[in-house]
Amino acid sequence: MAVGLGPLPTLHPVAGFELGIASAGIKRPGRKDVVVMRCAEGSRVAAVTTTNAFCAAPVLVTRERVQGDVRYLLTNTGNANAGTGAEGLANARRTCAALAGLTGVPETAILPFSTGVIGEPLPVEKIESALQAALDDLAPEHWAEAATGIMTTDTLPKGASRQFRHAGETITVTGISKGAGMIRPNMATMLGYIATDAKVARDVLQNLVLDAANKSFNRITIDGDTSTNDCCLLIATGQTNLAEITEASGELYTQLRQAVFEVCMEVAQAIVRDGEGATKFVTVQVNGGGNHQECLDVGYAVAHSPLIKTALFASDPNWGRILAAVGYAGVPDLDVSKIDVFLGDVCIASQGGRAASYTEAQGAAVMQQEEISIRIELGRGTCSETIWTTDLSHEYVRINAEYRS
């Protein structure tokens, strides 16, 4: 059902970063559900994590450790280790300790990540038993396998890669992500791992991931549910021969920033394209806002309205539902007579009512497309925000009613 999402593009290896996958049989025997990633010594890692108050045990452990020396990322699918209390926290530490024992690094150099069903005890022994196989599988070329290994209800793996040249060196940024439901990131995202071989100052790395996540992962929504396990990591292995990148690095900084942003955006949008039951990829753009928050309020009201999402599924240009959502978004003193709404390039509503030029046939033609843009002009100011979302289909209900996730 994924909308406009094809096979993985070429994912360039990142020097100093290796990936290995194995099967622990957490949900199904034989399924690849454990991914280990190794960062070269001296790597720096920055993270943004979920704002959900019920954040999962591995998120708590990752937050503790990410500022230190990080050598391994340990991810399991099939179990989120969330809502599991003190036992969950102990279990997250136990899996890290097991990996520390096999690799000889300190336990605190290992960050745990879990995704899957909430509230079940983490099957620690199963995960431990798969660690050696994952280590044996480590290779810089295994990005695609890892992208598959972190999938849950995803139907396709998600990844993106950029390279740019600077002073005779090639710098690579490669990332993968997973997520298809419980998607409304909030200062963070499902799981995203982006690595670069650049050497990047720690504060710059943190700013890069915050900024890129904010414009990409934090602007997508499928069902409005913010996960307990969202994490987005940016790893800099520092394996190039260039000097450390700071905000004073000029063009090099700008190039890296752009490459990180593009990789984040591509894998974030891939999550929407593969949204549970998605048949449409929908861009909601809100312009002319008095501030960014009111643009986001309007955008999310539209992006979360079940009535609009079912109309999108039905390819029904039901613009009245869009107006209604704009109207209840909570924008203070909204003057509806200044609002224009566009479906693709077609002006469907103008000055708060149906546009005089609009015909149902025009709207229907846009709605038939797989990729649809809804543009709302508020006429109040100069701020803009863009959000990406999906429709609401029978398949979404089937997936979430039939499967425990």
Added chain:
Amino acid sequence: MAVGLGPLPTLHPVAGFELGIASAGIKRPGRKDVVVMRCAEGSRVAAVTTTNAFCAAPVLVTRERVQGDVRYLLTNTGNANAGTGAEGLANARRTCAALAGLTGVPETAILPFSTGVIGEPLPVEKIESALQAALDDLAPEHWAEAATGIMTTDTLPKGASRQFRHAGETITVTGISKGAGMIRPNMATMLGYIATDAKVARDVLQNLVLDAANKSFNRITIDGDTSTNDCCLLIATGQTNLAEITEASGELYTQLRQAVFEVCMEVAQAIVRDGEGATKFVTVQVNGGGNHQECLDVGYAVAHSPLIKTALFASDPNWGRILAAVGYAGVPDLDVSKIDVFLGDVCIASQGGRAASYTEAQGAAVMQQEEISIRIELGRGTCSETIWTTDLSHEYVRINAEYRS
């Protein structure tokens, strides 16, 4: 699909209030889609109306006129006359003017109400042509017919009635409502008409309807979409021989207040029971909040989560999704270790994790029921709020994808 909603109960006539219905063929030939209600001279009317910034033309007209002498309420279904701009406003006035011409009352004594598809021009001539038939049909006994006449995607008519005795007099409160989708009232509701034969001071009447709507209509949600046309009216015809009721009327005031509240609650909950595609009637109770707003924030986060709603549809006791929704409701400094969650009488989560005593079989037994209560104890204070909602089923998607509403 309505959950626990049977045939209409006895709807006692209210002296001084008559109802008549007719067919204007707005959406389908022969369908009863015009309802006229007549209030006796001297009646007082109080209203709460939608907070949607895109409120419909008839709502604007009703707001202008409701403080004056009101003699007729004119309702059509099949067309909401919303998003219709200046022409819509003129059309709402035209239908009122036509009814004024037939009845000899001033145009301003007529309140218009419309419900149905947003953004289509109101078919004024069709409505005008049905007015005389509706007037000919006026009778105090026609509550049930009117309850059917105001339906759109509703599968069953909704009404409630209470009588109480005071000083040898019988006082009646009878009400009807419509609504099944685009339901998240906000200081108002879909359409609700509640009439009493009591004589009530104007400010008391306004407070009664505000208070009753706030505790009933404003605590239900089906899809989180606030309609452009929500209106709830309380009409007091003053036909009893009792003195005018004020807040100083003691027991009589208390009895009336209770009767109005009970009628509002019964017809508001009926809307949820008949929610589009509903297979479950769900009560979300949030206790122990530090203030009412945080209780509502948690309640609505749970009530609007598509993941929880699909789990309810599937009768899956997926308590992790409930914890996740509580966690992203935005309550500041939420201490998850103090939170308990109950499904019916079963404690499913305690201190932020799965309750030690909980078994999946217990949860599954509760979820099999048609009427399910979710109780969340925040452990932060003494405030409580209760919200009523439905599950999210295939049928909801089908209704809203297949039909233009």
